[in-house]
Amino acid sequence: MVTGVHCYNKATWFGGIGIPVKSHLTRIDNCYLDYTGIVIEDPVHVHVTNALFIGDANIVLRSVHGKISGLNIVNNMFRSKSRKNFPIVKVKGNFHEIDQVVIDQNNISGMMLKSTxxxxxxxxxxxxxxxxxxxxxxxxxxxxxxxxxxxxxxxxxxxxxxxxxxxxxxxxxxxxxxxxxxxxxxxx
Missing domain, CATH: 2.60.120 (Jelly Rolls)
Known part of the structure; x- marks a missing residue:
């Protein structure tokens, strides 16, 4: 479980990653993603909640084997002052197996809302x-x-x-x- 972490490193638009997730059964709760986001590879039983994302920080779902199962991205806040309108959740690659995914009840300002x-x-x-x-x-x-x-x-x-x-x-x-x-x- 990752909780209470404040990530401020290389910005998302320069290729920075605040929290990389490559394992199953991961919970990220109450973190502060400051201009840098989360990259989750093939999420299985991953939960991201109560986080604050600012400065175009977002969540990237990266396909390696093409499977998502048991992913929750709920109750987060996303804020940006740029005019780039980045999506709060971005998919990289193709997922051919998608099951039990809930992305909802997030709020935004200056970014593009994405949901399931x-x-x-x-x-x-x-x-x-x-x-x-x-x-x-x-x-x-x-x-x-x-x-x-x-x-x-x-x-x-x-x-x-x-x-x-x-x-x-x-x-x-x-x-x-x-x-x-x-x-x-x-x-x-």
Whole structure:
């Protein structure tokens, strides 16, 4: 377990790594990543929580053997004053086996939020609503679960269904044209 560590060394954008993780069953709790981040190789049973990341410091998930299982990145704070909009979690390489990954409930300022859970509302008038989660979801083309609800402004009763889920985009269609709001929640 790594706890209470303040990392301030070579900055992330110069290739610096604050905490490298190459083993399983690792917990990182209540650490301060000061311009330098965490690099986790093939995370299996890794938990990162209650950390403060500043100055574009982030978490990199690096694929060596292509497996992630039992990874939690939750309740962290990310802050940057640069205008580069770095993602809080970045994937390097391809992971072909992804299981039990939760990246959620992190807060950001000046960085790009990444998560394994996406929530969105789309307002419109018609028969087709498209909700794109590619900007927020960590893994490409990997929506495992989805749920939608539909609020019709006119009070009409309409049938709605999810007709497509691909490339982190969800398409919902109705049986007739209406004005309304579609709410979608997805999980990877």
């Amino acid at each position: 859970i996406g929530k969105s509302k789309v307002y419109g008038n018609g028969t087709r609503w498209v909700v794109d989660f590619s900007h927020v979801l960590v893994f490409p083309n990997r929506i495992n679960h989805y749920q939608h609800s539909f609020l019709v402004r006119s009070g009409q009763i309409v049938a709605s269904a999810v007709t497509e889920v691909s490339n982190n985009v969800v398409v919902v269609e109705t049986d007739r044209a209406v004005a309304g709001t579609i709410s979608v929640i997805v999980h990877q």
